[in-house]
Amino acid sequence: MEAGDGLLVRVRPSLGRLDGAQLRGLCEAAMAFGNGLIDLTSRANLQIRGVSAQAWPLLVERLKALALIHADPIMEMRRAILVSPDWTEGDDTVGIARELAARLAELPTLPAKVGFIVDTKDAPLLIGETGDFRIERGAHGGLILRADGRPTGVAVEPGDAVDQLIRLATWFLASGGADAGRMVRHRAPLPGWAQGALAPARVGMSIRPGSHPLGFAYAVPFGTVEAATLAQLGNVAVRLTPWRILIVEGGAGRTITGLSSDRADxxxxxxxxxxxxxxxxxxxxxxxxxxxxxxxxxxxxxxxxxxxxxxxxxxxxxxxxxxxxxxxxxxxxxxxxxxxxxxxxxxxxxxxxxxx
Missing domain, CATH: 3.30.413.10 (Sulfite Reductase Hemoprotein, domain 1)
Known part of the structure; x- marks a missing residue:
């Protein structure tokens, strides 16, 4: 995307996580091929700023080598999968998100901004975030598939959740959803199989700067940070959130200029x-x-x-x-x-x- 300071190059890390090597490589790439600034987006993605048209192909190859973008541009455009940042290896969020990422080719060609949410913990965190097709924990304790803009959803099992999500996305396009652009604006009645009365579970506590069960959380004022500042975190894994907050896995927290750990900031x-x-x-x-x-x-x-x-x-x-x-x-x-x-x-x- 074009901006006043050059091209913006979006990066969608798998499960919203960068390991230590990816974080280090991303920071180096942002300084080598951009202007050294990185945005955190409301979809828990990153944007490298200030990239020139000449540097863009080189940056893309570097990001491919870091396994931060899909080699197929069409599949990359479909990887708009927002997951709850408090996932743990082996849970439903991880299993469903990985299956969805592996089956992107089965999706129809959806409008550019359509996205997916996978939020299966007992206390979901992403209820207030935008996502056209949502797999969430329901108030009844099981999983639900819910269309954005509808207050309730239909029960699904972990093993068939992706099948049902793809089915709903296919119906969206076939029923004229491309004209609406987003599920929340699509007024066609849902198909009978997708109509359910199950409400999502009560939203969990928001993530704040400071100590976190996974490590330590830093806020990024305005959602923009210098790559050199991120590099100060060292060889650590970080998780992205939609709220301009980074979670450093296993971190104990220390002062880093440009990042905030003050909850009263x-x-x-x-x-x-x-x-x-x-x-x-x-x-x-x-x-x-x-x-x-x-x-x-x-x-x-x-x-x-x-x-x-x-x-x-x-x-x-x-x-x-x-x-x-x-x-x-x-x-x-x-x-x-x-x-x-x-x-x-x-x-x-x-x-x-x-x-x-």
């Missing part, structure tokens, strides 16, 4: 896109401003370089949107909503919020 409540000049759609700087504003905002803060609101789709307690080089401010709103105060420069905005 105000930046944990902030969503801010790259802004100008990194994004050609943005007309204003975002992240330096967000750092100054965050301590003065009690709830969630969203600073968006334009009305698209790429960093956050949901409303925020305070939303600041760039427009023609100036800032609009709205409360309990999404980016681009009618503002309470409009056309402020940065100094006026900071003064208004008491952050000058």
């Amino acid at each position: 105000p930046l944990l409540r902030v969503d801010a896109c790259p802004g100008a000049p990194r994004c050609p759609q943005a007309s204003v700087e975002t992240r330096a401003l967000a750092r100054r504003i965050a301590p003065h905002v009690a709830g969630g803060l969203h600073v968006s370089g334009c009305a698209k609101g790429c960093a956050r789709a949901a409303p925020a307690e305070l939303c600041v949107t760039g427009r023609e080089g100036r800032y609009d401010l709205a409360r309990d709103a999404r980016a681009g909503a009618p503002p309470q105060r409009a056309g402020m420069d940065a100094a006026a905005l900071l003064d208004y919020l008491g952050a000058d």
Whole structure:
């Protein structure tokens, strides 16, 4: 994808995990072929930033050698599988996700942004995340297959869950789902076999920075980190999450500049896109401003370089949107909503919020 600072190259690690060699190789590749910046996405993927058209083929070959991308570009596009980061080897999440990854060729050609969720622990973590076709733990204790946008699903067994998911994805396309683009917008009634009344299990506790049963969790402010910072983690395995948090397996935790282990860090409540000049759609700087504003905002803060609101789709307690080089401010709103105060420069905005 094209951005203001070059190409973005997306990396979807299997099971959302990089081993020590993959982490080290990814950091080296980001510094050699990009501008050294890496994004964490809301799908628990990574994006290497600032890649030139000339460097892109070399980067792809390096990522293939690290087993971080599929050799077949079509299969790579289908590997949008988000798994709960608290999986353990041998559990249903691992077994189902690996089977789905091995059977990608059986899927129809789905719209580009369609994705899958596998979240089978007793207390699911991904209930609030977007995924068109979901295999989850149900409130009854077994597994369910649920179409995104439907509150309930149908019972499946671990051994036939992928069969049923592929069947539902095939129905989605055959029933006109390509026009809707996403399952949540597809209004056709589900086929009878996919209609169930089983609710998902109660959502588990969110992952926070600090000690974690798997090791130690670090927050990545704004979801962007320098490759040199990640390299400081050393030869360790890390797991990605959709919440801008990295889990270091077996880690005890230490201070690393650029990563946060402070659960009270105000930046944990902030969503801010790259802004100008990194994004050609943005007309204003975002992240330096967000750092100054965050301590003065009690709830969630969203600073968006334009009305698209790429960093956050949901409303925020305070939303600041760039427009023609100036800032609009709205409360309990999404980016681009009618503002309470409009056309402020940065100094006026900071003064208004008491952050000058």
